[in-house]
Amino acid sequence: MTDKIDKIIEYICLSGTNSTAQEYTNSQTYSPSILTSCESSYNTTNTNPNNNILSEENIYEICQYIQDLLIQEPNIAHIDTPVTICGDIHGQLHDLLNLFSISSGTNNSAFDDQDETNPVTVTTNNSNGTTTTTTTPINSTRTTSIPNFSQSLLNTRYIFLGDFVDRGFYSLETFLLLICLKIRYPDRIILVRGNHETRQITKVYGFYDECIRKYGNCNVWRYCCEVFDYLPLGCSINDGTIFCLHGGLSPDVKNLNEIRCIDRKQEVPHMGAMCDLLWSDPDELVNSWSVSPRGAGYLFGKNEVDEFRYLNNIDLIARAHQLVMEGYKEMFNKGLVTVWSAPNYCYRCGNVASVLTIDNNMNKTYKIFDAVPIKDNRGNSIIPNKKPSMDYFL
Amino acid sequence: MEQLVIQETDYDAISSKIACINKKYLPDPQIFSVYPNYELLYNSYFNELPKVTRRSYNKIKKLMSSNNYPIMNIGTYLRTVSIDHVLSLYLLPNSDNAEKNNHFQIINLGCGTDLRYFQYNHIYEERLERYIDVDFPMAIETKGRVLSNLNKKNPSLFDLNDNGGSTDGKYQLMSFNLNRNTDELIKQLELVGCDFSLKTIIITECCLCYIEDAKSIELISKLNSVFNAKTNNLHWVSYDPIGGTDKFGQIMTDNLLFQRNLKLPTLLTYNTKEKYSKRFSSIINSDISIKIEDMWEIFQTKIPLKEKTRVQKCEFLDELEELKIILSHYVILYF
Ligand SMILES: C[S@@+](CC[C@H](N)C(=O)[O-])C[C@H]1O[C@@H](n2cnc3c(N)ncnc32)[C@H](O)[C@@H]1O
Numbered sequence: 001m002t003d004k005i006d007k008i009i010e011y012i013c014l015s016g017t018n019s020t021a022q023e024y025t026n027s028q029t030y031s032p033s034i035l036t037s038c039e040s041s042y043n044t045t046n047t048n049p050n051n052n053i054l055s056e057e058n059i060y061e062i063c064q065y066i067q068d069l070l071i072q073e074p075n076i077a078h079i080d081t082p083v084t085i086c087g088d089i090h091g092q093l094h095d096l097l098n099l100f101s102i103s104s105g106t107n108n109s110a111f112d113d114q115d116e117t118n119p120v121t122v123t124t125n126n127s128n129g130t131t132t133t134t135t136t137p138i139n140s141t142r143t144t145s146i147p148n149f150s151q152s153l154l155n156t157r158y159i160f161l162g163d164f165v166d167r168g169f170y171s172l173e174t175f176l177l178l179i180c181l182k183i184r185y186p187d188r189i190i191l192v193r194g195n196h197e198t199r200q201i202t203k204v205y206g207f208y209d210e211c212i213r214k215y216g217n218c219n220v221w222r223y224c225c226e227v228f229d230y231l232p233l234g235c236s237i238n239d240g241t242i243f244c245l246h247g248g249l250s251p252d253v254k255n256l257n258e259i260r261c262i263d264r265k266q267e268v269p270h271m272g273a274m275c276d277l278l279w280s281d282p283d284e285l286v287n288s289w290s291v292s293p294r295g296a297g298y299l300f301g302k303n304e305v306d307e308f309r310y311l312n313n314i315d316l317i318a319r320a321h322q323l324v325m326e327g328y329k330e331m332f333n334k335g336l337v338t339v340w341s342a343p344n345y346c347y348r349c350g351n352v353a354s355v356l357t358i359d360n361n362m363n364k365t366y367k368i369f370d371a372v373p374i375k376d377n378r379g380n381s382i383i384p385n386k387k388p389s390m391d392y393f394l
Numbered sequence: 395m396e397q398l399v400i401q402e403t404d405y406d407a408i409s410s411k412i413a414c415i416n417k418k419y420l421p422d423p424q425i426f427s428v429y430p431n432y433e434l435l436y437n438s439y440f441n442e443l444p445k446v447t448r449r450s451y452n453k454i455k456k457l458m459s460s461n462n463y464p465i466m467n468i469g470t471y472l473r474t475v476s477i478d479h480v481l482s483l484y485l486l487p488n489s490d491n492a493e494k495n496n497h498f499q500i501i502n503l504g505c506g507t508d509l510r511y512f513q514y515n516h517i518y519e520e521r522l523e524r525y526i527d528v529d530f531p532m533a534i535e536t537k538g539r540v541l542s543n544l545n546k547k548n549p550s551l552f553d554l555n556d557n558g559g560s561t562d563g564k565y566q567l568m569s570f571n572l573n574r575n576t577d578e579l580i581k582q583l584e585l586v587g588c589d590f591s592l593k594t595i596i597i598t599e600c601c602l603c604y605i606e607d608a609k610s611i612e613l614i615s616k617l618n619s620v621f622n623a624k625t626n627n628l629h630w631v632s633y634d635p636i637g638g639t640d641k642f643g644q645i646m647t648d649n650l651l652f653q654r655n656l657k658l659p660t661l662l663t664y665n666t667k668e669k670y671s672k673r674f675s676s677i678i679n680s681d682i683s684i685k686i687e688d689m690w691e692i693f694q695t696k697i698p699l700k701e702k703t704r705v706q707k708c709e710f711l712d713e714l715e716e717l718k719i720i721l722s723h724y725v726i727l728y729f
């Protein structure tokens with residue numbers, strides 16, 4: 001299994017480069033019909049040993065395997081420092097690979113480009129109250145390298161706060177990479193469920209279509225959706241003074257124990273505690289539970305946050321779920337932070353992304369990073385050729 | 395080649411509109427109450443298209459299957475209803491009862507597959523004097539053929555002649571490359587019966603953005619003087635993307651160039667509402683007040699609550715921040 005997983009990880013990391021394909025027609029032949037280089041095109045031949053790596057069978061196997069692992073995790077998982085908290089990824093695989101390199105400090109960037117500088121800004125809030133900010137220009141080349149995951153995951157643990165899939169072009173690869181890493185390093189990475197990890201939302205927002213496009217049927221989508229149902233709903237760090245989740249608070253949850261006794265192994269309901277945890281948003285302008293413009297979850301304000309923190313002995317609520325142009329946003333006297341990890345969201349929003357690292361002294365460090373540059377050198381690794389258009393009103 | 399790339403942006407426009415119709419964003423109750431055939435009109439056009447050009451039809455179908463996020467549907471809905479809303483303001487009957495003053499004509503530059511003529515002819519039948527659709531020759535030819543086919547099938551809905559224009563000459567399909575001399579455009583307009591002393595509304599919906607700056611200035615200023623804006627006879631409704639002061643415009647430029655080799659020559663020039671409106675105000679009479687709003691403002695302030703609720707129920711919208719960023723980079727200008 002380990003060997004197989006490592007192979008899959010390696011294979012996924014090369015998605016969108018000339019050596020791999022991004023479109024798979026069926027289970028047996030993993031037939032590359034989208035290629036990055038406009039001119040060259042491969043035919044599937046059995047001589048290519050990579051053909052079967054992302055076969056339906058293999059995906060079925062890892063999805064079953066991860067379920068056995070996830071079922072053992074409580075609704076609120078636990079992890080110790082040093083840990084890196086990551087927000088929404090939304091299928092932006094290449095930015096995720098970059099995230100691993102940047103956050104662990106293993107090397108500067110998974111993508112190196114001589115003429116492109118891609119700075120990373122580091123802001124540290126020391127536990128004694130001081131703040132330091134440094135900006136390091138990072139050289140990146142387009143020669144894609146596989147991040148050194150074993151080193152990354154040795155340097156820091158990771159919490160991913162959901163919304164792995166939808167919107168981006170590589171939802172499947174993104175999710176598979178994360179679950180493969182979870183299988184390989186089970187206690188160094190926690191995957192929390194986001195509101196996009198559901199059957200209903202993925203049908204509208206791209207993951208379902210992507211699977212159909214790549215396989216011609218929805219089997220791999222179904223396998224992944226089964227995994228979604230097993231993902232924990234939150235995560236606590238160290239003694240529980242930092243609590244992480246995807247969306248926000250719920251009027252039905254005063255005490256963390258009320259989360260612990262939810263029966264989470266199901267599609268996310270349309271209302272109730274489980275729904276709210278994945279859908280709610282903080283809002284500086286409301287002073288009690290209010291209707292959310294998203295049509296699910298609630299808006300909550302400082303009162304709700306203060307009360308929840310007080311009752312549960314929490315210093316910081318770290319959540320994702322909302323695009324922040326600056327990558328992260330602290331609210332309510334730093335009692336809550338939104339972390340967003342999809343730079344240039346949907347390849348057009350122009351935002352930066354961030355991850356939040358907590359060290360053993362509970363110092364907080366935000367690492368801000370930009371999107372992997374979209375640059376065409378005979379084939380672009382980020383935008384598949386088949387995508388007929390970026391979403392603009394023309 | 396470059397012309398084809400620009401012409402094909404109409405596939406995006408029409409595919410988005412049909413997607414909106416399928417998802418019931420359009421027609422909005424307002425349009426529906428005055429023109430109940432909206433859905434039938436667009437669907438029959440789309441169904442007839444493959445008999446005239448299968449290539450265009452396939453391209454549109456493909457776009458429909460890939461650009462179908464709720465955010466796109468909301469944006470297309472807003473663009474459509476805001477233009478219709480502005481037009482309806484300008485088309486309110488004059489208090490002055492002189493019959494002639496209440497008549498008007500509409501010129502849609504870069505009309506693409508827009509079928510507003512049928513909608514407006516139905517609503518303002520008596521008062522609509524002339525409606526001129528202008529686009530590249532190839533686009534106009536396709537449109538004419540599809541419409542004349544449809545006319546044979548359903549004469550009561552269309553009432554057209556064999557070229558796709560209306561039998562009474564009211565509706566004119568005019569081939570013209572707007573990059574040519576504007577004096578020539580004016581001559582051609584005259585030939586199809588445009589009356590320069592009549593109250594006129596010019597529509598440019600995602601059209602000016604494809605035209606070079608100098609040319610668009612010429613278009614605006616020459617059309618403005620020939621229609622004699624001083625007597626308040628000319629109205630203009632223009633919808634376009636703006637680059638913004640953030641990275642949006644640069645990224646849009648790069649993406650469209652990389653993906654489709656499509657250029658938007660003035661996106662970064664008229665990148666704010668102020669600059670986009672300067673484009674007109676520096677040319678037209680200063681007494682005329684030019685209004686401009688971005689689509690986010692329209693969504694936040696101009697759509698009645700009840701309608702907003704209806705729209706948000708058409709599909710499940712997952713994110714507002716992104717919607718805000720996108721919508722604030724598209725504007726409607728009108729005077
Ligand atoms: C994005 S489409 C918009 C179509 C329509 N106005 C709508 O909004 O549904 C742009 C249209 O402008 C037309 N166009 C652009 N430049 C033009 C030019 N120089 N001359 C004539 N038509 C032009 C294109 O052919 C295309 O049909």
Ligand SMILES: [Mn+2]
Pocket residue numbers: 088163194195196320321322
């Ligand atoms: Mn979310």
